[in-house]
Amino acid sequence: MKHNMDISVVVPLFNEDESIPELFAWIDRVMKDNHFSYEVIFIDDGSNDHSWEIIEDLKIQSPFVKGIKFRRNYGKSPALYCGFKEAQGDVVITMDADLQDSPDEIPELYRMITQDGYDLVSGYKQKRYDPISKTIPTKLFNATARKVSGIKNLHDFNCGLKAYKNEVVKNIEVYGEMHRYIPYLAKNAGFDKIGEKVVHHQARKYGSSKFMGLNRFVNGYLDLLTLWFLSTFGKKPMHVFGFLGSIMFFIGFMAVLIIGIGKLYCLTNGIPQRLITSSPWFYIALTTMLIGTQLFLAGFLGDLISRSSSNRNDYQIEKKI
Numbered sequence: 332m333k334h335n336m337d338i339s340v341v342v343p344l345f346n347e348d349e350s351i352p353e354l355f356a357w358i359d360r361v362m363k364d365n366h367f368s369y370e371v372i373f374i375d376d377g378s379n380d381h382s383w384e385i386i387e388d389l390k391i392q393s394p395f396v397k398g399i400k401f402r403r404n405y406g407k408s409p410a411l412y413c414g415f416k417e418a419q420g421d422v423v424i425t426m427d428a429d430l431q432d433s434p435d436e437i438p439e440l441y442r443m444i445t446q447d448g449y450d451l452v453s454g455y456k457q458k459r460y461d462p463i464s465k466t467i468p469t470k471l472f473n474a475t476a477r478k479v480s481g482i483k484n485l486h487d488f489n490c491g492l493k494a495y496k497n498e499v500v501k502n503i504e505v506y507g508e509m510h511r512y513i514p515y516l517a518k519n520a521g522f523d524k525i526g527e528k529v530v531h532h533q534a535r536k537y538g539s540s541k542f543m544g545l546n547r548f549v550n551g552y553l554d555l556l557t558l559w560f561l562s563t564f565g566k567k568p569m570h571v572f573g574f575l576g577s578i579m580f581f582i583g584f585m586a587v588l589i590i591g592i593g594k595l596y597c598l599t600n601g602i603p604q605r606l607i608t609s610s611p612w613f614y615i616a617l618t619t620m621l622i623g624t625q626l627f628l629a630g631f632l633g634d635l636i637s638r639s640s641s642n643r644n645d646y647q648i649e650k651k652i
Contacts, residue, residue, distance in 0.1 A: 338362070338369040338441060339420030339497075343399040343410030343571050344428035348381040349537035351428060355389055355396065358434045362395075365438045372397045372414045373428075377404035383650075390652050397464055402647035408510040412497030415500035421445070423500045427491035433531045440494035450499050450522035453485055453514055454492035456532035469549045475552065479559045485527055488514060492530055508554050517547070519562045572630025586616035 344351065348595050355371060362369045373386045375398065386398040398414050398561040411425060424446045436454065438613045443452045461469075469489070476488045503516040514525050533551055564571040590612050597604040 335368070336370060336420045337367040337422065338437065339373070339418035339423045340369065340371045340434075340437070341411060341418055341423060342371060343374045343376055343407050343414065343425070343426045344378065344382060344430050345376045345404060346378045346380045349538075350430045351382060351385045352389065353536075354428055354430055354434070355393070359393065359395070359439070361434045361437050365410060365441075367441070368438075369417075370395050370397055372417050373401065374398075374410040374414045375400045376410045377401045377592060387652065394489050396652075397490065397561040398650070398652045399491065399648055400650040402649040405646055408505045408508055411510050411513075412505045413646060413648065415505070416501075418497065418500060420426070421497050423497060424493045425491060425493050425495075430536050431533050432490075432492040433533060436492060436528065436530045437502065440492075440528060443528060444494050444496055447526065449526040450496050450524045451514060451517050452528050453487065454490040454496045454529050454530035455485070455487045456490055457486075457529050458532060460532055460534035463481070472548065472551055476512065476555060479555055480512070480518060482514050482525055482549070485514055485525065486513060487527075489596060495533065498522075507557075508550055509558065511551055512555065512558050515558055515562070519558075523650075524596045535539045546575070568633025569630040572590035572626045572633060575632060576627030577625045578623070579619045579626060583618070583620030583623055586612050586619065 338495070342354070351373070358369075359373055364595070373382075373389075373396065374381050376384060383398070383400050386396065386400075389396060392395045397417060399417065399575055401413075414425070415423065422441050424437060424440060432454065440452055440454075443449050466611060469487075473486060473488055475484060478643070494512065495517075499517050499522045502520050503513065504520075505513060505516065511515060517523075518525065590607055594604060596602075596608055609648075
């Protein structure tokens with residue numbers, strides 16, 4: 332499918348009615364100055380302020396605006412997923428709606444994708460205007476993500492400002508809370524030319540941050556584990572679980588043999604013997620065989636499920652413009 336559009340800007344938002352008009356005006360100005368053909372896709376993630384009316388107003392004023400309105404709040408990943416599905420530009424750029432990401436970065440991001448041949452360029456906010464409660468976990472988190480994903484050159488995985496080749500967003504699936512790991516998802520899909528650009532971080536102009544708290548930190552790690560596991564064994568759960576299960580079962584089986592042979596030996600030679608159940612080996616054998624069987628089953632079920640999950644990305648979309 333041939334694209335005749337340079338850039339799609341995908342903006343997931345939740346209750347950002349104050350900043351949307353300003354953001355759009357700014358994007359529009361940058362695009363016109365650089366003569367880009369473009370579209371801006373606003374995904375209203377179940378806002379309960381005037382965000383959607385503002386998007387509808389913008390649509391009347393400008394043909395470049397598109398909007399998707401979720402019936403309820405699903406989160407950033409579902410919003411990006413739906414925005415990516417709609418995006419038509421050769422280069423897709425995501426940014427947050429809170430004016431902390433500067434549209435002035437767009438031309439350079441576009442150039443890095445189209446001319447330097449990157450598949451994905453992630454923003455890096457070197458100077459941050461965030462409270463320390465947010466910066467320290469972020470540093471820790473990024474260090475772990477670098478280690479696990481093997482993408483050594485990224486400092487800021489979670490930066491909202493990123494640019495992608497069109498085929499990257501069409502070939503990765505962002506669900507759950509996976510938006511933090513899009514570079515990792517892209518790498519797993521075979522897009523490994525991943526670059527980074529230092530971008531400006533503006534302090535928030537309106538409202539307060541909608542994404543805070545410790546639970547987000549814990550969830551971030553759990554998601555990273557899931558992803559690592561999926562990218563390593565996801566396509567072949569049986570290999571992991573089946574292997575572990577077989578080992579466990581084998582250990583248990585050997586323990587049973589040892590007990591059985593010992594008991595028989597004692598019986599035939601008339602040596603007085605305690606009951607088998609008073610030997611710790613009996614319980615070790617029992618437990619390992621049980622766990623072994625369960626792991627094996629887990630692998631088998633994992634295989635079945637990975638072949639047939641289809642509705643993990645059904646979101647209730649109320650309106651589209």
